[in-house]
Amino acid sequence: MSLKKFPTLIAIVSLVGLTACQDKAEPVAGTPMPIIQNDQLRYPAGHPQLPLLVSTPATAAKAIAIELPARLVWNEEKTQRIYPAFAGRVTHITADVGQSVGAGQVLAQLASPEFGAAQADTSRAVADATLARQALQRQRELFEAGVVARKDLEQAEADAARTQAEVARAQARTSLYGSASGVNQQLGLRSDIRGVVVERNLNPGQEVRPDGTGPAMFVVSDPSTLWVQIDAQEADVGDLRPGVKVGLVVPTLSDQKFEATVQAVTDQIDPTTRTIKIRATVSNPKRLLKNEMLAKVRYERKVGSGLEVPATAVFLRGNQHYVFVQSQAGVFEPRDVTVSYEGPKQVLLSSGLKDGEQVVSQNGLLLARELRIAQEAAHAATQAKP
Structure with missing residues (x-):
């Protein structure tokens, strides 16, 4: 490039820089801030935050919804949880979830050696009682013939009574689970109430224990x-x-x-x-x-007399509740109130408000922030005066 062209380039660069300085935009005035006047926060007309500050009237209420x-x-x-009384293996299931059942109906069958042992105890008790009755009959005949003493007859009577009591106990145990006599080791899980099977927690072939630590085999309700x-x-x-x-x-x-x-x-x-x-x-x-x-x-x-406002309208400062009251368009005033009931959605006030006054129910925290900023600005302006 020729050295003669350098003055021309310098002039062009200087002209562009001067034009850029002359085209700089003028500063735009910011949104005016609300001011404090007579303990009220006043917004200028058309302020963009005003549509966010939704107000709700306080209404008289003698009862509040809880x-x-x-x-x-x-x-x-009306519910029964059925557990096995003896250990065993599930052989057959006759009821399922959603099925209606009657009182005494068998819901499942178990093969249970333990229950078989209980049945055997019942059969043995019956046999012992039969033998004791026969022995008692012989002792009576011999006593009447003068062959045996009275104490031998009394001993036979006591033995017969004892064996009969054992029969009653053993039969009561086995009949409770559906078998008064015989030995078949078949234990039925029965419902004692009329209802619907609402839960089933067993499968065919499953081994069950009577410890009661797991869920019930059936729930009928x-x-x-x-x-x-x-x-x-x-x-x-x-x-x-x-x-x-x-x-x-x-x-x-x-x-x-x-x-x-x-x-x-x-x-x-x-x-x-x-x-x-x-x-x-x-x-x-x-x-x-x-x-x-x-x-x-x-x-x-029933709460007597009071004013009901939304819970979002009430704030706490220290131990004092307060609300923001809108006295006119763009003018908001913090007001101390007394709360008589505080619910999740509604709050009942006993003093501090009048029926029909408008309280800010949405974006009250924004209003509290603006109030604090305006108070700090007013305090700073006061301190700056000579």
């Missing part, structure tokens, strides 16, 4: 009624007394309405969850409700 977690379980008064296990707070005990009816809401059956009746209340608090266990019953004729379903129990608690 919602408690609950769980559905089998009605234990009447699913037309279920228990409702309610986790209540201490304040709920006064309302949920035996006989009280409550609503039952199941999320998967939201279009169905169920009503449960409180049956029993425990006298202790669970040390882990700090809740009180309450049991209710619910009718289930269509069998829509299932064991281990999660649900919610709802009832209304």
